[in-house]
Amino acid sequence: MPSHAPDPTDTLDPTDPLARERAHLAASRSALRAMREEVESLDIRDVAANWVNAAVLDAQIKDRISALADLAHTPLFFGRLDYLHAVGAEEAEGAEGESFYIGRRHVHDAQGDPMVIDWRAPVSQPFYRASKKNPLDVRLRRRFGYTGGDLTAYEDEHLSDPAESERTSALLQAEIERPRVGPMRDIVATIQPEQDEIVRSGLGGTVCVQGGPGTGKTAVGLHRVAYLLYAHRERLARTGTLVVGPNASFLRYIEQVLPALGELEVRQATVESLVATDAVRVRGTDPAPTALVKGDARMAEVLRRALRSHVSMPTEPLMVVRGSRRWRVPAYELEEIVRELLGRDIRYGAAREALPQRIAHAVLVRMEQAGEAPDDRVQDAVARNSAVKAAVKAVWPPVDPARLVLRLLSDAEFLAEHAEGVLTEEEQRAVLWPKPARSVKSAPWSVADAVLIDEANDLVSRTHSLGHVVLDEAQDLSPMQYRAVGRRCSTGSATVLGDLAQGTTPWATADWTEALGHLGKPDAVVEELTAGFRVPREVIAYASRLLPSIAPGLTEVRSVRESPGALSVREIAADAAGDTVADAVLDACREALKHEGSTGLIAADARVPALAAALDAAGMPYLSPGEETTADSRLTLVPASLAKGLEYDYVVLEEPAAVVAGEPDERTGLRRLYVALTRAVSGLTVLHAAPLPAALAR
Numbered sequence: 001m002p003s004h005a006p007d008p009t010d011t012l013d014p015t016d017p018l019a020r021e022r023a024h025l026a027a028s029r030s031a032l033r034a035m036r037e038e039v040e041s042l043d044i045r046d047v048a049a050n051w052v053n054a055a056v057l058d059a060q061i062k063d064r065i066s067a068l069a070d071l072a073h074t075p076l077f078f079g080r081l082d083y084l085h086a087v088g089a090e091e092a093e094g095a096e097g098e099s100f101y102i103g104r105r106h107v108h109d110a111q112g113d114p115m116v117i118d119w120r121a122p123v124s125q126p127f128y129r130a131s132k133k134n135p136l137d138v139r140l141r142r143r144f145g146y147t148g149g150d151l152t153a154y155e156d157e158h159l160s161d162p163a164e165s166e167r168t169s170a171l172l173q174a175e176i177e178r179p180r181v182g183p184m185r186d187i188v189a190t191i192q193p194e195q196d197e198i199v200r201s202g203l204g205g206t207v208c209v210q211g212g213p214g215t216g217k218t219a220v221g222l223h224r225v226a227y228l229l230y231a232h233r234e235r236l237a238r239t240g241t242l243v244v245g246p247n248a249s250f251l252r253y254i255e256q257v258l259p260a261l262g263e264l265e266v267r268q269a270t271v272e273s274l275v276a277t278d279a280v281r282v283r284g285t286d287p288a289p290t291a292l293v294k295g296d297a298r299m300a301e302v303l304r305r306a307l308r309s310h311v312s313m314p315t316e317p318l319m320v321v322r323g324s325r326r327w328r329v330p331a332y333e334l335e336e337i338v339r340e341l342l343g344r345d346i347r348y349g350a351a352r353e354a355l356p357q358r359i360a361h362a363v364l365v366r367m368e369q370a371g372e373a374p375d376d377r378v379q380d381a382v383a384r385n386s387a388v389k390a391a392v393k394a395v396w397p398p399v400d401p402a403r404l405v406l407r408l409l410s411d412a413e414f415l416a417e418h419a420e421g422v423l424t425e426e427e428q429r430a431v432l433w434p435k436p437a438r439s440v441k442s443a444p445w446s447v448a449d450a451v452l453i454d455e456a457n458d459l460v461s462r463t464h465s466l467g468h469v470v471l472d473e474a475q476d477l478s479p480m481q482y483r484a485v486g487r488r489c490s491t492g493s494a495t496v497l498g499d500l501a502q503g504t505t506p507w508a509t510a511d512w513t514e515a516l517g518h519l520g521k522p523d524a525v526v527e528e529l530t531a532g533f534r535v536p537r538e539v540i541a542y543a544s545r546l547l548p549s550i551a552p553g554l555t556e557v558r559s560v561r562e563s564p565g566a567l568s569v570r571e572i573a574a575d576a577a578g579d580t581v582a583d584a585v586l587d588a589c590r591e592a593l594k595h596e597g598s599t600g601l602i603a604a605d606a607r608v609p610a611l612a613a614a615l616d617a618a619g620m621p622y623l624s625p626g627e628e629t630t631a632d633s634r635l636t637l638v639p640a641s642l643a644k645g646l647e648y649d650y651v652v653l654e655e656p657a658a659v660v661a662g663e664p665d666e667r668t669g670l671r672r673l674y675v676a677l678t679r680a681v682s683g684l685t686v687l688h689a690a691p692l693p694a695a696l697a698r
């Protein structure tokens, strides 16, 4: 596969391929400008009937204008495909194949002919999937290399030429090796075949991706939403899409990927923010054993029972007076109605709303039997009759979900009544608050409690389901949290991304099939990604020493990085307090900062204040995780608990033993360490004064 470097003189030669490609780039850019100008010049005064329409249209136009922006540093196209035959034509027809430029968005000329094809279009797919073994009718695949915004190189693969051997692409490799500054970026130019299969899998099915650190799970998930939005734009615009990530700093890190792909409407949230309500303020924390029980799926059954216990069987007949007549519905018949509603798979609130009409219907039957001919209006009126209302209130009272949970966590008897046979006595004691709470407002709600309230909410009235949800770092969710996410895609589909070896919660997922059951998607397909794009060979080999202790049986990541990576493990002297000497840490950071790109200083959460003070004292500015690295500010101080999902060119990891000790048990500690060890793109320096954990020291 020949690579072509630029020759400044040949830009003038129209027969030179690079010059021609540059000319196509220039022409595409002006075509894009023309498309943007056309939208900008739209006058909506005549078409918008009222100000609401006008505002909506105006917002859509603004979005469209920003989607049509030509970003100086994002190349308009990154590849070209020359087909052997016309797309869709029979090969025998011998029609000359067309050539297509593949880019982030569609660009057409004044005649409407395509200049650049969206990477998500069907004709673009072979750019990602075609190989020498299966050329997919592609004669030539060309990748473009850019320096700044300038097209400076290209690389050809003649996929249908048996004489040309298959080699890895230097441009692709260069893209993978490129140092990181700033937030996460898209990978449209270099999506790999196994990733593309996940990205383009249909909207109907849920896909779960197990993949080690840096295998591109997050990237794949985000590109899948972009793909689905392209392929099912109308449906998803109606139903909505959502990306769920572990914390706010992670969401900030990934937030620019979808807008860069032209998708501005995807909501991003944490599970906590999803279940948050105005009435319930989270300010409490649970000890691990409590959180473990509260996050257990059996809590859903306890809630269901507790809620249904509010329904009581009618013991009195109902008497409805209309005009001079009285209509009597006996208790046994009311009971039948209630039992029928209880037996149906409808929400508590929906059943409560249906009940007056059912009772009214029973009254109407009696009216008909007496020779009257009541119509629907009469039935409505009976349903609104005060006696009916009172009966409904007595039999099927309204329930406030937060109050229901409050009572379960405060009232040992009420809990025992509904947890009988579901939770052990010890488990019941674990979930009860030490002191009963008086009101929803003052209760010490925890994150796990908010999830319980969300479950109760859904039992009362169905949660709105979106069209597609991407769930990242899924391995850390409790069963109850999976359920919370699952009800937000109950009629849609999901992309579940995670790594069992990186689970650091006491309830971390041990098995994807079980987790997918909690999500309500038991039929989801589980795919595995094993090619590692982030972590260089030596570094991943070092981190993988932990795998047998933290997730036996998982496949080790195979780094596709060319660079072996700089790995340095240094023992340093401890100070009087037994801590690593801050000077050594600062020196290692200075050393790392000599390289291009970002540096992350990762340490046990408890060590962060001391390190922050040392950095301040040394006059070294630093960022918090998720804050954007810039050319001037490239050092981030990262508490180990926030490192998940993030990456830095160079990582200085302070005191592995402290990272392990920061967690309640050793396995979780080693998993936390595994996460910290796998954040580096180019180099990792491990500094320790305490002995290294045995699994690592091996």
Ligand SMILES: Nc1ncnc2c1ncn2[C@@H]1O[C@H](COP(=O)(O)OP(=O)(O)OP(=O)(O)O)[C@@H](O)[C@H]1O
Residues within 6 Å of the ligand: 175, 176, 185, 186, 187, 190, 191, 192, 195, 211, 212, 213, 214, 215, 216, 217, 218, 219, 220, 499, 502, 533, 534, 644, 645, 646, 647, 678
């Ligand atoms: N096909 C690809 N081409 C170029 N870069 C890629 C590709 N796939 C992934 N990467 C890069 O590899 C890095 C790791 O990707 P990503 O964060 O998606 O991995 P992950 O599996 O979610 O990792 P973790 O388990 O640590 O959260 C990112 O910088 C991403 O851009």
